[in-house]
Structure formats: structure tokens, C-alpha cells
Amino acid sequence: MSNLTIDGKICIERELSIIEANNDFENIVTRFYIEETCKWIIDNHYTKVCLQFPDDLLGVSVVIYEEIKKRVDADIYILGDTSYASCCVDTVAASHVQGDAVVHYGHTCFSKSNLPVFIVLPQRDLNVEATINNLHNNFNSDENISLCLFYDTEFEHCKDELSKYWYQKYPKSYIAYVEQNEAPRRFLGRVVKDVEGEIYPIETLKNCICIHIGSRGQTLFNYTISVAAKEWYSLDPDSGKVEHKDETSWFKRRRFLVEKCKDANVIGILVCKLAGNQTKDIISRMKQLCRVNGKKSYIVSVGKPNVAKLANFPEIDIYVMIACPENDLYSSRDFYKPIVYPFELEVALNSNREPYFANHVTDYDELLPGNRHYCEINKVEEGTDVSLITGKIRETKVGVHNDTSTELSEKQNWALENIGQNLQERTWRGLEQKLGETEVKKAEEGREGIPLQYSNEPVKQNVKM
Numbered sequence: 001m002s003n004l005t006i007d008g009k010i011c012i013e014r015e016l017s018i019i020e021a022n023n024d025f026e027n028i029v030t031r032f033y034i035e036e037t038c039k040w041i042i043d044n045h046y047t048k049v050c051l052q053f054p055d056d057l058l059g060v061s062v063v064i065y066e067e068i069k070k071r072v073d074a075d076i077y078i079l080g081d082t083s084y085a086s087c088c089v090d091t092v093a094a095s096h097v098q099g100d101a102v103v104h105y106g107h108t109c110f111s112k113s114n115l116p117v118f119i120v121l122p123q124r125d126l127n128v129e130a131t132i133n134n135l136h137n138n139f140n141s142d143e144n145i146s147l148c149l150f151y152d153t154e155f156e157h158c159k160d161e162l163s164k165y166w167y168q169k170y171p172k173s174y175i176a177y178v179e180q181n182e183a184p185r186r187f188l189g190r191v192v193k194d195v196e197g198e199i200y201p202i203e204t205l206k207n208c209i210c211i212h213i214g215s216r217g218q219t220l221f222n223y224t225i226s227v228a229a230k231e232w233y234s235l236d237p238d239s240g241k242v243e244h245k246d247e248t249s250w251f252k253r254r255r256f257l258v259e260k261c262k263d264a265n266v267i268g269i270l271v272c273k274l275a276g277n278q279t280k281d282i283i284s285r286m287k288q289l290c291r292v293n294g295k296k297s298y299i300v301s302v303g304k305p306n307v308a309k310l311a312n313f314p315e316i317d318i319y320v321m322i323a324c325p326e327n328d329l330y331s332s333r334d335f336y337k338p339i340v341y342p343f344e345l346e347v348a349l350n351s352n353r354e355p356y357f358a359n360h361v362t363d364y365d366e367l368l369p370g371n372r373h374y375c376e377i378n379k380v381e382e383g384t385d386v387s388l389i390t391g392k393i394r395e396t397k398v399g400v401h402n403d404t405s406t407e408l409s410e411k412q413n414w415a416l417e418n419i420g421q422n423l424q425e426r427t428w429r430g431l432e433q434k435l436g437e438t439e440v441k442k443a444e445e446g447r448e449g450i451p452l453q454y455s456n457e458p459v460k461q462n463v464k465m
Helices: 009-013 025-031 034-043 055-069 091-095 128-138 153-169 202-207 218-226 248-263 277-292 342-349 420-424
Strands: 048-052 075-079 101-105 117-120 147-151 174-178 190-193 209-213 231-236 241-245 266-271 296-300 318-322 383-386 393-396
Touching (some): 025 034, 025 055, 034 117, 048 055, 055 075, 128 153, 153 174, 190 202, 218 231, 248 342, 266 277, 277 296, 277 318
Parallel strands (some): 048 075, 048 101, 147 174, 209 231, 266 318
Antiparallel strands (some): 174 190, 231 241, 383 393
């Protein structure tokens, strides 16, 4: 027997599981660095500070707010639902209250921001000695080959103990330390150091075996595809299991998408991050790549993208997403049109780049002038080649669409382009204003209740089978 309908009160009375705030005062203060946060606010004379929390920390947000408010004379705001991703600093939400600084809690991608940021990393307990001994059982010596240790940001609080045991076992190896501030050789929020504390470029790891301590996720994935190393391994502290990482199938998929970029005639520049001047710079660069290759480009900003939102633009053949490296939508296959990294569009449309890549560039900032993977864009000559996907001849018509997209105009909120011309050609355009043609009516009382059953609807009866 089953019910085909549900009583509306279930939606109102159901219980939701949330993370309870810990009433231990000392634990809250030390775990979330309350004293250090307050000192940072006071020393820099900030008057409006936003506390940005991911969903899993909203349960303790009020407690943290109250502890900070007792110690500083400033306006404090809690940011919950982020504009794009919780790992990025939400400068969009902070600008709504004219905030002059942000305290970011939880996992972070270490992306640049145009606001001052104090990062409070998550904490997780780790048996350091047992973890290093486990690694030593799998990797006996570093005499013949060097090793490099990566660790999740949630283990940053025990980095000194990690260093102590690691260098006892492997004195000739390296550790990729978390680095929150800008540094000349910082890569994806890390700097590589040896036992003496000397900093090395990321290219040093080319002949190293890299080992990551932590759970599998987008961060580890970014390292395995973008850091050139002899081999990659991961160690889950909970299970103690060491796994070899190989992303060969992923690279095959991305090379296929590079060919899709070459086939595309209309490219959508999907903006999923607004913080920092480098975001505008990479948008301009993507537009320039499209223009010199004779392709149409449109800038699309829809907030957090989903399948339904992007389905409104069927004219677009492929999207290049401007987002932080931690965004996992790049690998999603739910969308009707593919989504690629800026690097893949560069490989497809920039003749100065090598067509075959063994390592990926997930941070688009690396593609801009002055950075490691910057490459000049040359003018493209008209010509033909054959698509590896369709088998058809592909023409490069340079200069055909030079006047179809205007340069990005910089205003207070720098307006974004839309696909207005294509939308006007549709037979159905949505709601029309019809100014002066619609009869003026008085406001009427609308529906009340919840979507499951409004108050003016008849009561549904339970049907038993």
C-alpha cells in the first residue's frame, strides 16, 4: 500500500540535519582563529567586515559573529549563499553592503581578490607519525629519486609536525607548503621548499614522485593534471590506503573538446567569477582569440550556471568558462553544449601554442602577460583544414565577425554583453511589454500557502492502492 499524495504539513514539519554550534568557548576561539581575526581587523582599521561561510559552517556562523562582535568596533555581516562558489571570495555580495574586507572560512581556492581577505582554513585531526610511517613503508628511500609531499589545507595547523617527521625520513625531498599571500613562485596556493626552507620553482617536481595527503577532490585533481611530475599518489588518512593517480582518460576527453573549439562558430564566454582585474583581462583575451579566428563571441553572466539557464542560448556552440580552478562544472556532461577551460580555447585558436599538451593549465591567470604560460596571439591567415570530429573541411574566415562584438566597456559594474541580436530573430521572445496596449487593473490578492498545495486549491485525498 502506498500514498500517491503527500500531506502538505510534511514539508513544513520535516526536520533538517544541520551542524550544531559547539558551545565550547575555547574550541570556537582557537579553531576559528577569533583572536587573530580580530587583531587583523583592528590593525587595519576596517569598519565593515563580511564573514563568508560555506554551507557546512552556517551552523556556527552566529556564534563566530558574536565572538568577533564582542572584540571589535566594526559592522560585521554574515555572507551565506555565495554568488558563484564558496571557495572564492564573494566580492559581489560584499559590495552590497560596501564591505571593505572579507574573512573567508572553509576550503579556499586562493584566487586573487580586489578586497583584503583573511583566510580561516578548516582543521582536521591527523596522526602525523602514523601517516609518515605509512608513507615510508610504501616509499622506502629518496636516494635515487626525490619526493614531494602535498597535504590538504585542513592539515595546515599541523604543518610543523608534518615537516619534522617527513624530513627525518626524506631529508633530500620537498614539501609543497600552503602559501596564502602572493609570492613569486606560488602555484595554486603552494610554494615548494626543501629542508632548509629554500623555495624552488614548480618545474623542479618534473622528476619527482608527488604524494598528496588528504581526501580525493577537485584540489588533488588540479594538482595531478597541472603539475608535471614523474608519478602522482594519494594517501587517505582515514583508510591508510595509497593510490596511484592516472588521468589519461580525462586528457583524451579534453583533447576532443579542443577539436570542438575549432569546429565552433559561436563561442559563449561564461563568467562565473567577477573578483580581480585579471578576470576582465582573461575575458578580453578570449574575445581577442575569437576575433582573430573569425568566430563570434558573446559574454554570458547567469550567476551559478545550470542546465536550464544555459539551454536558453541554443545559438552558442561551446562555452569557455571563466572560473576558479576548483569549479567542477568543467567536467560535467549534463549540459547541452560543452564547457571548456580558457587554456583549451587557447590551444585550439592560438597557433603559437603546442597542439599536444601533457599537462593542463587550470588557473587562467597563468595565461596572462607576465606569467608562466603566457603566449602571444598572432594574426591568423585564411585557410582550410579538416575537422577530426566531423571529417568535413573547416574554413577559417578571418575578419568576418570583427564588428559583431564590441569591446568590454568599463562602467561601475561593467555591463556584460548578451545575445540580443539572436534572440530578436526567434519567433517566441518571452513576455512583451506592450506599453499603452494593456488595460490597467487593480492589484488582486494572490495565492497563499506552499507550492505543494495552495490555500485556494481543494484538499487532496490520500489514494490507497
